[in-house]
Amino acid sequence: MVAVSHTRRADLAPAPAPAARSARRRARKYLWSYLYLTPMLVLLLAFIVYPIVASLGYTLYQWNGIGDPSTFVGLGNFRQIIHDSIFWRSLGHTFVYAAIVVPVQLVLALALALVLNNRRLRFASFYRTLFFLPVVTSAAVIGVVIQLxxxxxxxxxxxxxxxLHLTHSHIDWLGDPHFALGIVIAVGIWHTFGYNLVYFLAGLQTIPEELYEAARLDGAGRIAIFRRITIPMLRAVGVVILVLAIIGTFQIFDLVQVLTSGGPYFSTEVVNTYIYHLAFGGTNASAVQPDVGLASAASFFFGLLLIVFSVVQVVVLRTLVRRRAAGRERQGGQS
Amino acid sequence: MTAIAVQQSAGRRNRYRSRRRVVSLATHFALLIGGLAWLYPLFWALGSSLKSDDQFFSSGLNPLPSHFMWSNYLQAWQEASFGRYFLNTLLITLGTVLVTLVVTSMAGYVLARTQFPGKKLCLGLVSATLFLPHGYTIIPIFDLMQRVHLLDSLWSVIIVQASSGVVFGTFLFMGYFMAIDRELEDAAQVDGAGFNQTFWRIMLPLSGPMVATVGLFTAITAWNSFFLPLVFTLGRPELRTLAVGMYAFIGENSTDWTLLCAGTVITLAPIIVLFLFLQRFFVNGLAGAVKQ
Structure with missing residues (x-):
């Protein structure tokens, strides 16, 4: 195929074009390139870049979202958010949600991926499909199903x-502040587990089989192989999976909104539902006046916190990896 | 003496083999039971959608209906307007997939293949949006849509939904086109094909697997999307999608549980079937995203 096109090109190669013609041709190519890019850039600028800039402006106003913002409050919105205990509680819930969902999902997903990665295991892709399926379902609809x-x-x-005498009274699972967040977390683990499974399977498949064979020939046991080969080889992919999982869990909205709408008594309020309630009002627990300025301020503050958080995360992971590498070098030098 | 040794080792091998078979059977058993239990909520919704109201409350954990109440589906489709919601969701999904595929394949092709002034700036802008804090941007978008008089239409949902996946799709197509051999394009140009013909007749057909991957991703996201259609159809209930319609249905009349279950099946089944047929594209796309 490649060879054929080579010979054809040799046969049909046109005579070198005059400079003017090639310049015109290049200009036409530029023109087409810009035309091809335009739709993407228009969508990007209109619906991603502009809204980010515009909502930064809203943060300075008290505004119910109708007409033009007029009541200028300066940094008052930010001050109000920082002093709002419900904001900090919802931030806390978001962190608790991430702190439980992420490790549980990653450990379970890695364990299942190790089982399914076995080449001798038949129907592995069928099992993968079973465990992956919840990922393609709508979080909102899953919320309805779980509620029912x-x-x-x-x-x-x-x-x-x-x-069993474990409890005396009926537990209202989603209506009791002590249990509602637990249910949300359990459903959250279930719903996005499949992503991590597929990611780990992809990571495991990049490890060459020869490494395992060599280790087995050297008499390494399963645990030694897992600790000395699988874990180190998975480290790079593992960091990506971890970061994706953390980013994903911080975005939680649909599930909470449909399951509990942040209640009862704000016990499952996460940052995104908090912001939604600020912007559109109408929680079950309180009938606050919608305030878009306040909502924008809250989301910007949350965005900043996330940026700080991810910078810290990257720095910590880097130093850990570097320290490990240095430690290994020292060990290598001694032996 | 040697005969005994051979016999012994054969016995050991047999024992080893049978032990392995037991382990393998146990693994399959655990995976199958675990996998089916994992999907229990979906089975339960499917079974409950066919129960009568009385049975729904009496059967508890049991997902199997005693006799099939198909009328739940008819009722959901007609009386609870899930038929209309279905059509809305389908139109939004098809529109979003089409817009996303055209826009991202063209942009990805240009970014992968041609050199033009301002390319670096363009790439920088696209990558920067991945890191900018996505604040609460729905309000300015809402405002913008109002000004161009697209609010309360399916188009508003399609355009905004498509724009949310534009960066991801462009990067996927860019990577795919970069990996395709240049020889083909050169040959086409020598044969007199212009820029447009080269793209639409040769490069786009060649990127079939990536079209399937981006298309499937977009279809799943658009079909399941909740927040955007929720906000953009606040004023026009007849434009609701399935997910939004179901959410509203809980609020309006929270009594007809079996009908609601039928609604969840109507919502979940199409996307699950689509996924089952095209899953390798979806899974490959995900795997590619991590391995890079």
């Missing part, structure tokens, strides 16, 4: 718990 499921078979669970 919990309101219905919650009774069955309650009966079992009461028979």
């Amino acid at each position: 499921l919990v309101s219905n078979f919650g009774d069955s669970i309650n009966t079992i718990l009461m028979d």
Whole structure:
């Protein structure tokens, strides 16, 4: 195929074009390039860049979203957010959500990926599909299903718990501030688990089989192989998976909005539902006046916190990796 | 003496083999049971959508209906307007996929293949948007749509939904086109094909797998999208999508549970079927994103 096009090119090569013609041709190519880029750039500028800049402006106003913003409050919105205890609680819930969902998902996903990566295992892709399937379902609809499921078979669970004398009274799983966040977390783990499974499988497949064979010939056991080959070879991919998982969990909105709408009594309020309630009002718990300026300020503050957080994360991971590399060098020098 | 040794080692090998078979069977058993249990909420929704109201409350954990109430689906489709929501969701999904594919394949091709003044600036802008804090940008978008009189239309959802996946798609197409051999384009140009013909007749057809990957990603995201259609259809209930319609249905009349279950099946089934047929494109796309 390649060879054919080579000979054809040799046969049909046109005579070198005059300078003027090549310049015109290049100009036409530029023109087409810009035309091809335009739709993408228009969408990007209109719906991603402009809104970011514009909402920075809103942060300085008190504004209910109708008409033009007029009541200038300066940095008052930021001050109000910083002093709002519900903002800090929702930030705390977001962190708790991430701090539980991410490690549980990663450990379970790695374990399952190790099982499914076995070449001798038949139907591995069928099993992968089973565990991956929740990922393609809508978080909002899953919220509805879980709500129905919990309101219905919650009774069955309650009966079992009461028979075992673990509890005296009926537990209203999504209506009780002590349990609601736990349910949200459990559903969150279930819903996006599949991503991490597929990521780890992809990472495991990049490890060459010869490494395992060589280790086995040297008499290494399974645990030694896992610690000395799998883990170090997965480190680069693992960091990417970790970062993606953390970013994903911080974005949580649909599931909470549909399951609990942040309630009861703000016990499942996460930052994104908090912002939504500021901008559009209408929580179950409070009927606040919508304030777009306040919502924009909250989201910018959250954005800044996330940037600081990810910079710290990158720095910490880098130093850890470097220190490890240095340690290994020292070990290598001694032996 | 040697005969005994051979027999012994054969016995050991057999024992080893049978032990391995037991382990393998146990693994399959655990994976199958675990996998089906993992999907229990989906089975439960499917089963409950066919139950009668009485049975829904009496059967608890059991997902199997005693007799099939197909009328739940008819009711959901007609009375609860899930038929209309279905059509809206389908139009939004098809529109978003089409817009995204055309826009990102063209941009990805140009960024991968041609040198033009301002290319670096353009690439920088595209990558920077990945790191900018995406604040609460729905309000300015809402405002913008109002000014161009697109608010309360399916187009507004399609355009905004497509723009949210534009950077990701462009990068995927760019990577794909960079990996294609230049010889083909050169040959086409020698044969007299212009810029447009080269792209539409040769390069785009060659990128079939990437079209499938980006298309499937976009379709799943658009079909499942909740927040954008929620905000853009606040004023026009007849433009609701399935997810938004279901959310509103809970608020309006929270009594008809089996009908709601039928609604969840109507929403989930199409995207699950689509995924099952095209899953390798989806999974390959995800895997590629991590390995880079």
